[in-house]
Amino acid sequence: MRSLLFIVLFVVHACVYAATGLDDLNRFHKEVKAFVADFSQVLKDATGHTVQESSGQVWIKRPGLFRWQYSEPYPQVIVADGERIWIHDPELDQVTVKQAAKAIGNAPALVLSGKYPLSRDFNLTEVDRGDEYQWVSLVPKQEDTEFAEISVGFKQSSIAILELKDNLGQRTQIRFHQLKMNPVIDDEKFRFTMPPGTDLIGGDQL
Numbered sequence: 286m287r288s289l290l291f292i293v294l295f296v297v298h299a300c301v302y303a304a305t306g307l308d309d310l311n312r313f314h315k316e317v318k319a320f321v322a323d324f325s326q327v328l329k330d331a332t333g334h335t336v337q338e339s340s341g342q343v344w345i346k347r348p349g350l351f352r353w354q355y356s357e358p359y360p361q362v363i364v365a366d367g368e369r370i371w372i373h374d375p376e377l378d379q380v381t382v383k384q385a386a387k388a389i390g391n392a393p394a395l396v397l398s399g400k401y402p403l404s405r406d407f408n409l410t411e412v413d414r415g416d417e418y419q420w421v422s423l424v425p426k427q428e429d430t431e432f433a434e435i436s437v438g439f440k441q442s443s444i445a446i447l448e449l450k451d452n453l454g455q456r457t458q459i460r461f462h463q464l465k466m467n468p469v470i471d472d473e474k475f476r477f478t479m480p481p482g483t484d485l486i487g488g489d490q491l
Contacts, residue, residue: 306419309439331454350475371477
């Protein structure tokens, strides 16, 4: 589950003042070319019980580059270099690699890499939860997807919360902190080097 979460960060693509959640989401998608943020993440099961809490940092650079790095409770790094997606589990001494094009076909959120309007692949609806956030619900138009719904919460026109509901009813909430919009990020941040002695899964895709 954790390894799939990086795909959803492609909904986060710009920050300018806007009147509604849909306006905010569209501006993110159109205007942010890069961002860096700390995050805290909570996974809950279908009954609402907390299954796992984690935290880390994320770097995104459009189109197609990102680094999603967990530090707590277990280290894990997910890197997209524009052609492949690398998932490194240091404790397992294991790296999984997949072609980005195949991942896009299997995971609808990867369509949000900035190449197409969100409305092409999602039904977008503003949702009033009665709190301080402006919420937008994104429901995939395809049926064979990893997620049943993605919700994005904005505060003062800035991305604040990302929620994911999978097909088993589990919910993952990601809160962003210390956001930096459109910073300069060296492309080296998105290059992955295999650690010595690490097992490679999916090496036929190299």
